[in-house]
Amino acid sequence: MKYLDEYRDPALARRLLAELGAVATRPWRLMEVCGGQTHTLVRQGIDELLPAGIRMIHGPGCPVCVTPVAVIDRALELAATPDVVFTSFGDMLRVPGTSTSLLQVKAAGGDVRVVYSPADAVRIAAAEPRRRVVFLAVGFETTAPANAAAVLLAESLGLTNFSMLVSHVLVPPAITAILEDPECLVDGFLAAGHVCSVMGYTEYEPIAARYRVPLVVTGFEPLDLLEGILMAVHQLESGRHEVENQYARAVHRDGNQVAQEAIRRVFRVADKEWRGIGSIPDSGLVLADGYERFDAALWFPSGPRSPESASECIAGQILTGVKTPTDCPAYGTRCTPRHPLGAPMVSSEGTCAAFFSAGRTAAAPSPALNAATS
Amino acid sequence: MCLAIPGRLESVEPADPFPTGTADFGGIRKQVCLVFVPEAAIGDYVLVHVGFAIGVIDEAEALRTLAVLRAMGDVVETELAGGVS
Amino acid sequence: MTASPLFTACPAPTAETEHVLLGHGSGGRLSAELLSEVILPGFGLAGSAGRPLEDAAVLPLPTAEIVMSTDSFVVDPLFFPGGDIGSLAVHGTVNDLAMMGAVPVALAVAFIVEEGFGMRELGRISQSLGRAAHAAGVKVVTGDTKVVGRGAADRLFITTTGLGVRMPLARPSAGRVRPGDVLLLSGPIGLHGVTILSTRDSLGFETEIGSDSQPLHRVVAAAVAAGGDGVRALRDPTRGGVASALNELAAASGVGVLVEETALPVPEPVSAACDLLGLDVLHVANEGCLLAFVAPDKADAVLAAMRSRPESPGAVRIGQAVAEHPRRVVVRTGIGAERVLDMLVGEQLPRIC
Numbered sequence: 001m002k003y004l005d006e007y008r009d010p011a012l013a014r015r016l017l018a019e020l021g022a023v024a025t026r027p028w029r030l031m032e033v034c035g036g037q038t039h040t041l042v043r044q045g046i047d048e049l050l051p052a053g054i055r056m057i058h059g060p061g062c063p064v065c066v067t068p069v070a071v072i073d074r075a076l077e078l079a080a081t082p083d084v085v086f087t088s089f090g091d092m093l094r095v096p097g098t099s100t101s102l103l104q105v106k107a108a109g110g111d112v113r114v115v116y117s118p119a120d121a122v123r124i125a126a127a128e129p130r131r132r133v134v135f136l137a138v139g140f141e142t143t144a145p146a147n148a149a150a151v152l153l154a155e156s157l158g159l160t161n162f163s164m165l166v167s168h169v170l171v172p173p174a175i176t177a178i179l180e181d182p183e184c185l186v187d188g189f190l191a192a193g194h195v196c197s198v199m200g201y202t203e204y205e206p207i208a209a210r211y212r213v214p215l216v217v218t219g220f221e222p223l224d225l226l227e228g229i230l231m232a233v234h235q236l237e238s239g240r241h242e243v244e245n246q247y248a249r250a251v252h253r254d255g256n257q258v259a260q261e262a263i264r265r266v267f268r269v270a271d272k273e274w275r276g277i278g279s280i281p282d283s284g285l286v287l288a289d290g291y292e293r294f295d296a297a298l299w300f301p302s303g304p305r306s307p308e309s310a311s312e313c314i315a316g317q318i319l320t321g322v323k324t325p326t327d328c329p330a331y332g333t334r335c336t337p338r339h340p341l342g343a344p345m346v347s348s349e350g351t352c353a354a355f356f357s358a359g360r361t362a363a364a365p366s367p368a369l370n371a372a373t374s
Numbered sequence: 375m376c377l378a379i380p381g382r383l384e385s386v387e388p389a390d391p392f393p394t395g396t397a398d399f400g401g402i403r404k405q406v407c408l409v410f411v412p413e414a415a416i417g418d419y420v421l422v423h424v425g426f427a428i429g430v431i432d433e434a435e436a437l438r439t440l441a442v443l444r445a446m447g448d449v450v451e452t453e454l455a456g457g458v459s
Numbered sequence: 460m461t462a463s464p465l466f467t468a469c470p471a472p473t474a475e476t477e478h479v480l481l482g483h484g485s486g487g488r489l490s491a492e493l494l495s496e497v498i499l500p501g502f503g504l505a506g507s508a509g510r511p512l513e514d515a516a517v518l519p520l521p522t523a524e525i526v527m528s529t530d531s532f533v534v535d536p537l538f539f540p541g542g543d544i545g546s547l548a549v550h551g552t553v554n555d556l557a558m559m560g561a562v563p564v565a566l567a568v569a570f571i572v573e574e575g576f577g578m579r580e581l582g583r584i585s586q587s588l589g590r591a592a593h594a595a596g597v598k599v600v601t602g603d604t605k606v607v608g609r610g611a612a613d614r615l616f617i618t619t620t621g622l623g624v625r626m627p628l629a630r631p632s633a634g635r636v637r638p639g640d641v642l643l644l645s646g647p648i649g650l651h652g653v654t655i656l657s658t659r660d661s662l663g664f665e666t667e668i669g670s671d672s673q674p675l676h677r678v679v680a681a682a683v684a685a686g687g688d689g690v691r692a693l694r695d696p697t698r699g700g701v702a703s704a705l706n707e708l709a710a711a712s713g714v715g716v717l718v719e720e721t722a723l724p725v726p727e728p729v730s731a732a733c734d735l736l737g738l739d740v741l742h743v744a745n746e747g748c749l750l751a752f753v754a755p756d757k758a759d760a761v762l763a764a765m766r767s768r769p770e771s772p773g774a775v776r777i778g779q780a781v782a783e784h785p786r787r788v789v790v791r792t793g794i795g796a797e798r799v800l801d802m803l804v805g806e807q808l809p810r811i812c
Binding site for chain 3 (some may be wrong): 401
Binding site for chain 1 (some may be wrong): 486661662663708720727730731736754760787789792794795796798799801804806808809810812
């Protein structure tokens with residue numbers, strides 16, 4: 001496919017790796033914030049071919065992984081309500097709440113439907129006026145315009161049976177929180193290309209200046225990632241700390257103004273709880289004044305809140321890069337994709353799940369590498 | 375996060391209430407909402423996430439990135455060849 | 460086969476026969492009519508008048524190894540580009556027999572029909588099943604039809620049980636793969652799964668591709684003729700895709716498997732759909748291709764034999780069995796890195812991130 005295949009050229013990727021080896025003179029730790037980038041790095045095995053010393057830390061950029069248990073529990077409660085059609089992206093169905101998941105609620109008779117687009121949830125509400133349709137609105141800035149459009153669509157159709165359970169998160173405050181952490185190990189960031197397609201990258205400029213870290217807006221294909229890593233390493237080697245744009249074909253400095261306007265109309269910025277990390281100021285979106293009537297949290301009385309149970313999951317340290325999955329005693333034993341203890345093991349791009357499906361263990365970071373050199 | 379892929383816009387339909395279009399992704403055709411890309415025209419590649427176009431691919435920039443990558447590759451190739459000889 | 464005589468003779472079916480009724484499963488006259496007017500003609504057995512319908516079939520078989528397999532089909536939708544539940548029910552079981560090196564001989568077919576199911580659809584599916592069986596050279600020798608109340612089944616389920624005779628030199632078994640064996644794939648992957656996904660309204664995409672559903676026993680016959688018992692193991696990567704099939708073979712034989720990702724034949728629309736929905740093509744279902752582990756000295760001959768068949772002109776070598784990393788499947792990516800390829804966990808769900 002055009003604009004994808006060219007950026008997957010294996011020969012060019014190998015040459016970029018060689019170039020990276022020539023440029024890097026010291027060890028550097030880079031964080032790719034976005035789970036989609038983690039997925040490409042792990043699936044292509046790029047992080048293992050990086051020159052010794054260049055280490056990728058997988059950041060908190062997976063909305064599935066950072067959605068708090070309390071929100072999941074609320075979703076499960078709504079999904080089990082008799083007249084509710086509960087709609088969600090496929091990603092969220094396996095995520096464990098305190099005691100169960102949407103897939104299990106569905107099996108027990110809840111009307112849980114996977115939608116590809118939030119607009120599909122609105123269409124279901126229009127087609128089934130007697131049912132109350134709830135959409136689980138999760139995501140980063142990339143998904144926020146679509147979720148905002150769903151609200152605007154429901155408004156223009158005059159629907160009174162559509163609402164959203166909102167758990168939206170924002171990237172720049174999360175990067176700031178990571179940099180503020182005294183244990184922070186990150187020397188530079190690959191910023192998430194599609195988030196920046198929507199938001200542009202002016203928000204990152206003060207962060208780069210204040211914390212003196214390079215931030216490279218990066219795409220999702222292997223060559224994009226390698227070039228983004230190379231650009232960050234070039235900056236680090238020459239002592240620069242700027243925002244650079246590797247993904248210029250899809251990202252402009254000011255982003256998509258129309259999409260930003262839709263976000264501002266429907267949502268407002270609020271403090272937000274991140275699973276495994278805690279509350280980060282001004283790091284989330286909630287429905288703005290005038291759109292509260294689409295807020296599922298206000299529609300449905302809340303049941304008793306189960307306290308966030310103590311778990312041996314170290315998601316917070318994983319998501320901030322302080323630890324890797326193989327440091328966790330539960331990884332691969334008590335915690336697997338079939339029985340996840342925490343969210344990073346659920347989403348296929350969650351750091352733990354990505355490690356697990358690549359077969360990584362503490363003893364053998366990549367068992368595959370020992371293999372098949374024959 | 376945020377799986378988005380480029381598709382070629384093949385048709386544009388008027389607003390009802392939002393403008394939509396059909397995009398072709400290498401033989402897969404899908405209806406996409408164009409409300410966020412009013413500038414998109416037939417033949418453009420739009421970047422699609424959860425059924426919404428969130429941007430138009432800048433062809434000049436795409437070619438420039440590729441040219442940079444290839445040039446970088448050629449330099450390395452030369453260096454590697456030099457190292458061996 | 461020509462169209463069912465039922466529908467040419469009766470262009471406007473009466474109200475009673477437009478839908479399957481509970482009574483059609485009663486064992487009485489309605490049951491007999493359903494059988495004689497809809498299902499048997501569909502199977503191409505309408506001309507067997509005079510031959511009594513027995514409780515079971517008697518099969519004269521040569522003295523050889525008999526291979527038997529059964530499979531239930533619950534596909535949604537019932538009709539899809541490239542096939543339907545009827546043809547799939549034949550191909551699925553024929554292919555399971557073929558993977559054991561058998562020539563399929565006979566099929567038993569059981570229908571479970573939901574009350575209210577369209578009679579015309581049932582006729583079309585019966586005909587499709589009959590045509591597929593005829594084309595595969597396998598006879599439907601016995602069967603059963605039950606009608607259950609509304610909601611007790613989702614429209615139509617079909618179970619097919621197949622009997623086959625093992626080809627004289629064929630010894631394929633999941634446990635016979637040895638390090639060094641060459642891994643062949645008979646054709647492009649992902650077509651069936653992506654075609655089925657394309658019919659889901661909730662995903663809303665269109666494509667020209669169709670399911671690859673087809674019988675593979677003639678491909679197997681050609682492979683065995685060329686490679687004899689050097690054809691060590693065969694598997695059709697249906698649900699769970701290539702990833703699951705290879706993991707099963709690696710586990711059963713206690714070997715490692717190395718797959719070259721760049722060698723995998725993935726049609727562009729399949730690749731695009733996987734990019735769009737965030738799926739791994741190696742987890743997507745197939746119904747018309749097979750994986751074969753072949754002894755190294757027979758690999759070229761078997762590959763050439765597979766390519767000579769119309770079902771598998773695009774057969775390719777995609778990897779090999781190795782002594783390293785036993786019971787693990789490893790994919791070598793385009794850039795030369797290696798990653799472990801796991802089985803699919805649970806249901807395949809489209810993702811946005």
